[in-house]
Amino acid sequence: MVEYESTSDTDLLLAGDGNNALTKLRIYLNNNSNRSRFDLRPLAHARVVRERNLSGYIAHLSTLRESRWVSEAKAPYFGDEVIAHRALANIWDDYQFDQPTTTLLDGGKFKEMVYDLKETQHREPCSKCQSLGQIKCRECFGFGDYACEKCQQGRIECCQFALCRRCRGEGSYLCDKCMGRIRVICSTCLTRGYIPCPDCAGFRFVLVWTKLHIRWENHESIITLNGGNSNILPISVLKNSSEKSICFQFDDNWKTTQTIDNIFDTCWGLSHELQANICKSFQTQHHDKSGRIIRLYCMIEWLHIKQIDYTFGQESGNIHFVKDSCDNFIHFCA
Template structure:
């Protein structure tokens, strides 16, 4: 927090006429439709007690995290020449691939790529069929046929009408599915009871290699520091103000040897409290063990805030506060103007 005491003599300034800050407050209250019940007459007797220049900060922190994992892939071995087999190395240090060149990904929060590590491929006996080249048929369980579920003893019940064209009065007719045989030939294995192994295509051997999966995703957080006091200006107002200006920005590659404090070395005058809050956010929301941070983006926006403490002549012991903010102090925030329409005296009551 950067804070300065005003060097102007406020009392002398007000003695000569209206104060610019109070004029802005009065204009703000008049134009605010939600304040229609406010009685602004006491404001004509208000005077400024103190003015303080404060700084509000919004830090946008984004990291591009890379995660890696492997999976095993198999394919039938057709007798092709196999590349010299090499054991899988360290998935982080031994395999280098192109990485995104921007911290914030376009079109979404993550991106994935899969790489075939052909140098790890090797031939091995098929484990699914125990290198036999075939497995038991799943339709007939190795019998080559299966019982017909449509009929009983090869016939289907009908009626006993002599004119029935299906049973001719016999009360049943031959099953048209099994043709009276009570069992149906398996169309999958064609009575053999076994089918070619789907993993090795009946060739008894498979080609095995490793796939490396890489996922990039964004992690984002926002850190706010509001003049050292969250009651001065709500964080929502600070975030939405159009008067902020960028006072620091970093967007570059990141590695495990760097620390978040390093990026602030070139940012002079930055609040130590804000740095501490950014570091805490980085450690708790970004720096977990699920992967590696490969890029970091940090943008700090600054907003000038002038805190005005004022009082009314009728009640000089009560101090109230409002804020002017922005480069030209043309935005006003007030949430405690104390007078609303009422009865008695000057028509004012304290909330």
């Protein structure tokens, strides 16, 4: 609809049958706060050509995907731990843990847990110290001491003033760090050059087991279809409509043997195009080989859309009506 200067000629605009769609549009535009932006006079002479009832759908598709991976854990072996070594089994089929009972996670988009598979623990020689129980000290590199970086040849340069409390006029004084020995005793290894291995704590062996990481993550998408065309009305208009009703709902555990097509078997009369769009969204946005879908939620809402084709002079167009949350008619002109 073209923008013109405002008009106050409302009598002619509001004339006509109150049930007429164009009359309702005139009333809506005249009462709308933005009516001054439009020239409503062409609507006074517009004529309805055809009215059609269309069906609009908005589908909410959510999946809860589970990912699993493993990592290795180590601890010193003190000799009193029970070792019941069992090889790692299939991380998907042989380890069952409690899973979320709702598709939409509370408080966030994902949740992560870590489980210690203690049945996989076994003793191994410590690889960090080659089962020696100790490693070379990182501070002194195995020498037990290191060169003093504070002094030169055990002394620190000073002044040559006779009254100086440090050098008393000698020009240098004894290094207070190495006490003139030039090298400093390593406080980490206490001259030994080696320290206990941090992995095995000096016991030469470690316990090794597997940690199983499990992550649950939400994935959501919205699919719309109205009047056989996905672009007639934007998603925001469909979501704000007060006239929607739920025509299909599914929320349950999901198995790898199931297919997305199967859930629509109980929904008679649903548009085949909408089903195809939902299946496509499922395959492209939800189906990922990095994990498994364990729950699926699908809710389809239906709403009534009325399309009014009109003409005034040689111009023509159409209007789509739905009820919004404020109980007003939302209109779009083409």
